[in-house]
Amino acid sequence: MIGSLPPAAVMILGALFVPLLRGRARTGWVLLLPVASLAALLSLGEGEFGQVSIFSYELTLVRIDGLSRIFGWLFHIAAFIGLIFARRGGSALEDTSALVYAGAAIGAVQAGDLITLFVFWELLALSSVFLVWARRTERSYRAGIRYLIVQVGSGVILLAGIIAHARATGSVAFDHMGTETLGGKLILLGIGIKAAFPLLHNWLTDAYPEATYSGAVFLSAFTTKVAVYTLARGYQGEDLLIWVGVVMTMFPIFYAVIENDLRRVLGYSMINQIGFMVCGVGIGTEMAMNGAVAHAFNDVLFKGLLFMSTGALLYRTGTTKCSELGGLYKSMPKTAGLCIVGAASISAFPLFSGFVSKSMVMAAALEQNLDFVWLFLLFASAGVLHHAGIKIPFYGFFGPDSGIRTKEAPTTMLIAMGMAAFLCVFNGAFPTLFLYPNLPYEVTYVPFTSAHVISQLQLLFFAVLAFVWLRLSDREPHELPSTNLDADWFYRRFGRSLALAAGGVASRLRDAVAARSVAAAGSAIGSARRYMGPTGVWGRTWPTGTNVIWVAILLLVFLLLYYASTPVASVPPLP
Amino acid sequence: MASGKRDMSGEVKDRGRHYFDDPKRWKRLIAILIVACAVVFALDIANPILYRLTGFELRHPERSWEGFPEFYAVYGFLAYTAIVYTAKLLRKGVMRDEDYYDR
Numbered sequence: 001m002i003g004s005l006p007p008a009a010v011m012i013l014g015a016l017f018v019p020l021l022r023g024r025a026r027t028g029w030v031l032l033l034p035v036a037s038l039a040a041l042l043s044l045g046e047g048e049f050g051q052v053s054i055f056s057y058e059l060t061l062v063r064i065d066g067l068s069r070i071f072g073w074l075f076h077i078a079a080f081i082g083l084i085f086a087r088r089g090g091s092a093l094e095d096t097s098a099l100v101y102a103g104a105a106i107g108a109v110q111a112g113d114l115i116t117l118f119v120f121w122e123l124l125a126l127s128s129v130f131l132v133w134a135r136r137t138e139r140s141y142r143a144g145i146r147y148l149i150v151q152v153g154s155g156v157i158l159l160a161g162i163i164a165h166a167r168a169t170g171s172v173a174f175d176h177m178g179t180e181t182l183g184g185k186l187i188l189l190g191i192g193i194k195a196a197f198p199l200l201h202n203w204l205t206d207a208y209p210e211a212t213y214s215g216a217v218f219l220s221a222f223t224t225k226v227a228v229y230t231l232a233r234g235y236q237g238e239d240l241l242i243w244v245g246v247v248m249t250m251f252p253i254f255y256a257v258i259e260n261d262l263r264r265v266l267g268y269s270m271i272n273q274i275g276f277m278v279c280g281v282g283i284g285t286e287m288a289m290n291g292a293v294a295h296a297f298n299d300v301l302f303k304g305l306l307f308m309s310t311g312a313l314l315y316r317t318g319t320t321k322c323s324e325l326g327g328l329y330k331s332m333p334k335t336a337g338l339c340i341v342g343a344a345s346i347s348a349f350p351l352f353s354g355f356v357s358k359s360m361v362m363a364a365a366l367e368q369n370l371d372f373v374w375l376f377l378l379f380a381s382a383g384v385l386h387h388a389g390i391k392i393p394f395y396g397f398f399g400p401d402s403g404i405r406t407k408e409a410p411t412t413m414l415i416a417m418g419m420a421a422f423l424c425v426f427n428g429a430f431p432t433l434f435l436y437p438n439l440p441y442e443v444t445y446v447p448f449t450s451a452h453v454i455s456q457l458q459l460l461f462f463a464v465l466a467f468v469w470l471r472l473s474d475r476e477p478h479e480l481p482s483t484n485l486d487a488d489w490f491y492r493r494f495g496r497s498l499a500l501a502a503g504g505v506a507s508r509l510r511d512a513v514a515a516r517s518v519a520a521a522g523s524a525i526g527s528a529r530r531y532m533g534p535t536g537v538w539g540r541t542w543p544t545g546t547n548v549i550w551v552a553i554l555l556l557v558f559l560l561l562y563y564a565s566t567p568v569a570s571v572p573p574l575p
Numbered sequence: 576m577a578s579g580k581r582d583m584s585g586e587v588k589d590r591g592r593h594y595f596d597d598p599k600r601w602k603r604l605i606a607i608l609i610v611a612c613a614v615v616f617a618l619d620i621a622n623p624i625l626y627r628l629t630g631f632e633l634r635h636p637e638r639s640w641e642g643f644p645e646f647y648a649v650y651g652f653l654a655y656t657a658i659v660y661t662a663k664l665l666r667k668g669v670m671r672d673e674d675y676y677d678r
Binding site: 139258260330383385386464465467480482485 | 593594595605608609611612615616618619632633634635637638645646647648649650651652654655656658659661662663665666668669670671672673674675676677
């Protein structure tokens, strides 16, 4: 029965039954769904399925090839781990929206045409916003509204692009598009919002830290990775993306250093990591594409692990702010250890997953003689070590003792984090067992060379040494409760002030116009009353005699004018 | 490193019972780091000598500017320091109160 459904439908339809279930039954059901969905995916094999014809357009609901298959694997693993993590304290609302959200992500990466992609694109936005709202605070409500506006806006731009593309080419097939046409440009802009391109990125750092502790784990897995997939599908080798990617790897590292909220640090870290992927797609060679996809796969696991460990902190202490945390390894040693695995993976220490994927993008840059790109990416790698490799574990779990004492994270959370940590080490130590064979192109890259290990260890050890020196000499930035202005200032402050000011001017204008109109109408009514009212000149009743006098006067005037206008000689005699 | 201004250990009864409560443990960790740095540093110094003696290279530079010994060590240290100082500069421009957007 499962085999006849598109894999995406399994989780989306299954989610509808979640509110009816409680306790163990719900746990069993939500964990069964990703497994059933993966089974449906694997039973299909490669090819195109579910062709439908609507209004002369050919839709392909399911397309499975090398690229969509690995993302399918990834999203199923992420959904399964995230759902285990959410067992403790997660509401039915979160389970439902997480399942629909994961199903939408799977549907989006399997979409063979742009219309199907658009439907799942919007479903991603609508389902995920509840993971923010489920926090049930004023802040999360407002952040969720902003998130929804941006996400739906991205979908509207995507739709505009699809329409332009379909009119120009007569096809809605989802293949390489490029930026030559208007449709291609608009679609790239729509994707760019979801991929958190520079200046379009603040929805991510705004909403993710306000989500529930498990909501942020799901959010970090799906939306941006769907965007990376669509870029890989539609814009492979687009030169523009190389530099967009470089900027994405660079600017968030500075914000991450000074950010106080650990989950917002991870938000900036996500943009930084997506930058490596976008750059890889821009380079576009087989090695670069493999690197981008492999890094997306690893990023979901180690970023998920970091979001889970900070989520566990939030669950136990109620905060993820550096200025309030410290010394938590005393209460949560297992969570701290698992967090370090995630930190080592994102920092790309040898034998951890970042080492075998990020380096593929960098090697591809060097191979294409993009030396400056390579130098920037190397610089950004040192930045990753700072904010994700050191800051998250150090200020979260070590660092000056905050005096907070609590319990270790719940067992289900530890199991979920343990699975993610295992996969980080598994992919990092044995990339040829699962990761490399499942990449879209054949892998010729060898990560474990003495040159790569030595150069990477030099970079990382000496960067850690710099941290120790800066920390001991009190040169590290202090952890301060603060808000840092970013591009979102333009709509949260400037745009808001502008709207309020414009509203003020408009309301004053309306008041003035209304006052004048009322006065003018009043005076018009007054004068009408004065002249035409019962006592007005024109309202008076005239006696017949008066009219006779006026007629006589008129006739006299007419006679005088007649005489005055006619020459005397030619005046005919009056009859 | 374990002591700081925000240390509220006066209120916490279990002080001294945890692994990093002892400053010696931090010092040991830093010592391990310095040894590790020294090892990878030495490998890069040894590389050209090894090459001349045996013809075997630990790492062969892809580019000339990446070839000089300790390129990655210097780059890592400087990049990290530059990031921290740039971020501190950035903070002067962009830092606001925590409730900036809530007001």
